[in-house]
Amino acid sequence: MSDHHEAERRQELHGYVIGLILAVVLSALPFGGVMLGLLPKTSLLWLIAIAALCQVIVHFRFFLHIDLSRSHRDDLQLILFSLLIVALMVGGTLWVLSNQRHMMG
Amino acid sequence: MRHFLLGSLGYDALPFYSLIATFAASIVVLGALAVLVFVTWLKGWRALWSDWLTSVDHKKIGIMYVVVSFVMLARAVVEAVVMRSQQAVAYQNPGFIPPEHFAQLFTTHGTIMIFFMAMPFLIGIYNFVLPLQIGARDVSFPVMNSISLGLTSAGAVLLMISLCIGKFSTGGWTGYPPYTELSFSPGVGVDYWIWALTLSSVGNTMTGINFAVTIYKKRAPGMTLFRMPLFAWTALCISILMIFAMPPLTVATLMLAMDRYLDMHFFTNELGGNMMNYINMFWLFGHPEVYILILPAFGVYSETIATFSNKRLYGYTSLVWATVSIAVLSFTVWLHHFFTMGQDGNVNAVFGIATMLIAIPTGVKVYDWLLTMARGRIRVSVPMLYACAFMMLFVVGGATGVMLANPGFDYQVHNTLFLVAHFHNMLIPGLLFGMLSAYHYWFPKAFGFRLHEGWGRIVFGCWVGGFILAFMPLYIVGALGMPRRSQEFFEAVYRPYLWVALCGAFLVLGALVSMVIQLWTSIKNRKALAVPVGDPWNGRTLEWSIAAPPPEYNFALIPKIDCVDAFHEAKKHRDAWRAPEHYFDIELPSNTPVGFVCCVAGGVFGFALTWHIWWAVILGAAVFFGAIILRSFNRNTTYIVPASEIRENEERWLLTLRETAFIDNDAMFTTANNGLVKEPI
Structure with a gap:
């Protein structure tokens, strides 16, 4: 029993360590990009955006333990629904307000 | 100074x-x-403190929510009557209310009706019914529930204080800037409005989280999502709507507060402010809010129509999907509240079409309810009367809604009484009638006796008649071009319609008085109206399977569910109300004053911010957060109800049950009803 427990614990720790490393790398990349200034501005912005998205996924996968398995289906559905709503709200706001700005310009 | x-x-x-x-x-x-x-x-001070104010029992919190909502309803109805009286005499005449006071009246009327009547009413009903319906002992976070109630009540108290100290906002319930900015509204009114709304919307967000988690985590074993009663489904949808829709409101009002207090320029005319973003964010909240208000009534009607038709709900799955689609679509239509704000025709067309789409799932629902009634054994109870009135009137409101969804038409009637008639036509049948029928339907469960049936019918008649008289004429004057919120007007042709509307307003006032009389008579005759067995309507869902009023632990044993309407199936197979062989200890959350402390501290915080009393702002915030942090150190947060006490309690109730005779369906509304009704063959 305790062996099994021990193995489980080790596996969990393993997951957290991978998550931590990925999170640090994904934070270091944009910081490094800005501090060293090696990239032109547009590609820098893309780099930051993509790193941020990956960061979100890493957090979900390794720290909140959301994956595609059946037992996490509810959580995954809620996250996807949240994404849909945020996309509607943010995308809609940008669309409407930029349209108004254009009409008044 | x-x-x-x-x-x-x-x-x-x-x-x-x-x-x-x-x-x-x-x-x-x-x-x-x-x-x-x-x-x-x-x-009653001791009882009030230990049984109510510090209670974390979802049933008591629910009842307190409904009490708050009734108090606020009374005030807002009186305000409506005053406004109707003013308009009835306002033809080329300043009348008896000066413009500024009139503006305060329509602002408080709207703010109260949405945030302090409708929201507490529906949250209260859900609080009471939802855990019982899904077979849970309480909500997932009972203390948070009590804090939510505290925050909503603090907001309501702020509104009441604004009547006595200072003046309220004149900016309408939507509070559009730049008018509500400091340069145009320098008084405290807008600040009262901001803090009352902020307090209550934070409370409502927490309620949304609480309900959603309760439904996901605390359903009885075997109750899959698709075995939940439809009322619980609407609870799930509105709690998700609350989680996503309340934050934009909180953000918008707080940004307005920063403009007013910290000299920022989010929504001002100058220095790059963009007031259109306020309107955009307000309706990002405001449209889902409409469905937060209407879905609960849909849920109530789904329960009452099935119960009083003695038939399984027709098209359960289609009703669930209709509810879910309405919830999702409600996030795609907010722009129809500001078609005239200056975006181009394509944007308007997209949102107009999305708006019209909502009529489809709503139509599905109306057909499902009609088909539930078809060939059922219909008993004309008060909730059933409300449901029928709702179906007829709501279709009219829906039709005018589809008219307004057309931007071309909207350009003609926006800002007229046509719009006012439309949304009252949606919200009175689609929210208030639903909640009033829920009040009548679940009252015997909450208090152990039925409400007086005759007075219930009078209340119903006054509400429906009053509503029709008060708002149908407004469609006509609106189409004739009368602007909303007019304190005085100069067009003679409006006059007869406004007189009819005034008659309607008085009838609604009569409904309010009748409600008080109904409650009074029912309490006086509570012995004759008692239904101790707890199933006075031949109900279908779990809440009817326990005593009335329910014991603090709800269910002695959590039931196992294997179908929709499991309790009704059990009754059909003569398998209901079986005495359990063993009883077990039950762990329940114990009382705590933290909700009440948060209520007082939140109220002080809001009031002090309104009047710039900085020491009290700091004190209120410190006490609020301090109370919550202190509470987290308390490890004894539950108490045990011993199995012996439960056995005694349940056996006493089961004995009453065995001694009570089954009554016929026809005797349901007579004093013969002790809460046990025979299944009709």
């Missing part, structure tokens, strides 16, 4: 600027005093 101790509060804040204001303030003060005297006369 600006004093350390009192901020900008001074003698001139007292309501002696007009006779009507003085009168209204005196009623609030006298009403509060009367309550204090009444409680003292009953020697």
